[in-house]
Amino acid sequence: MTITIGKKQIYGLLAIVLIVCCMLLGYKSCGKVDYETTAKNMKLNAWITTSYAAQILSDYQTNWRSAINDHRAINADGKSDYCYEFSTAIAWRFLFYTKNGHIKLLDSLSNAVKEDMKLMEDAPSKYQETQKSFLGLYNDMNTLVSLVKDPKGSLITFGQRVNELMLDFENKYNETDLKISISEADKNAKVLEIQTTLNSLIANSPEMKARSQYKEQNEKFLKDNAKKDGVKTLPSGVQYKVLKEGNGAIPKEDSKVKVHYEGSTIDGNVFDSSYKRGDAIDLRANQVIKGWTEALIHMPAGSIWEVYIPQELGYAEREQGDIKPYSTLIFKIELLKVYQ
DSSP states (O other): OOOOOOHHHHHHHHHHHHHHHHHHHHHHHHHSOOHHHHHHHHHHHHHHHHHHHHHHHHHHHHHHHHHHHHSEEEOTTSOEEEOOOHHHHHHHHHHHHHHTTHHHHHHHHHHHHHHHHHHTSSOOGGGHHHHHHHHHHHHHHHHHHHHHHSOOSOHHHHHHHHHHHHHHHHHHHHHHTTTSOOOHHHHHHHHHHHHHHHHHHHHTSHHHHHHHHHHHHHHHHHHHHTTSTTEEEOTTSOEEEEEEOOOSOOOOTTOEEEEEEEEEOTTOOEEEEHHHHTOOEEEETTSSOHHHHHHHTTOOTTOEEEEEEOGGGTTTTOOBTTBOTTOOEEEEEEEEEEOO
16 A cells, blocks of 8 residues: 655645744753853852852951950850950850851852852853853852861961962952953942842841840830829930939030939949949039930939930940940939039
8 A cells, every 4th residue: 555645745744844844942941951041140259249258258267366366255145254265256156157147148148159160060151161260169169168167277378378268259240250250339239239148138137136126125114114103204305203303403405413313224224323333423514414414404403213215315226335226214313513
């Protein structure tokens, strides 16, 4: 039996074959990674990760040097503290960066670079030399991130190692500019993106949440306190309650006065007291925190007031000794004398 294939059938078969081939090529093309786009993304992330790590490592060296030379260093809470061991000075800063989300963000960035490098493994032939440079800067970045988590050596050798890695990274980075370049606008946008992410991490850290809760507690205290019998509120927001009414002179802002006082926070913690020291002090009304000045310029000499100072008229977000950030300050102030 003879099978005859006409021209129409041949053209139809050719069309089907052509469609199948196009589909296969399209599938491969869709599955293929855009090397240039991936490489650009990798380069940008590697640059910001390395810059980030370098800033932390520079801070390590500063704290390390301070511990050696001055036996003082910045602890995990950001305060100057006694320290003579470099390991302690570094551990303090590492803990600080961990608590505030920096290490988490650094890990996230380095992992993003790692994923990009995996996608770039099958580099097109024209990018083979560029790929070697990318691999070099990737290794330098990883080593710098490792030093953030586990610094080694003496202060001098540590600094030399960091400088060598940064210089090599810069050279490899510049080599890739021949094929894959990053604009300053791209860099600036990346910095803004990372800063926004870091701010979010810090805002959601346990420490910052605790601060926010403490701030709310202090604000609520003042709101409730204003409703209590005998409590008056000045236009500035300072609240006071007269414990003893005086009838002497009222200080001006630049007046010199003699006072006894005791300061505490809303939880009853006494942080300072001239009564306990047994020694009244002389001061000028405008040389203290704003809340104190506000109270003094309304007090007649001979008065004893209990004064409630909002955090913005006290130490605000600063930590002052035993006073936490955003603390409402409660003072018993006894105005003994206004000097003429």
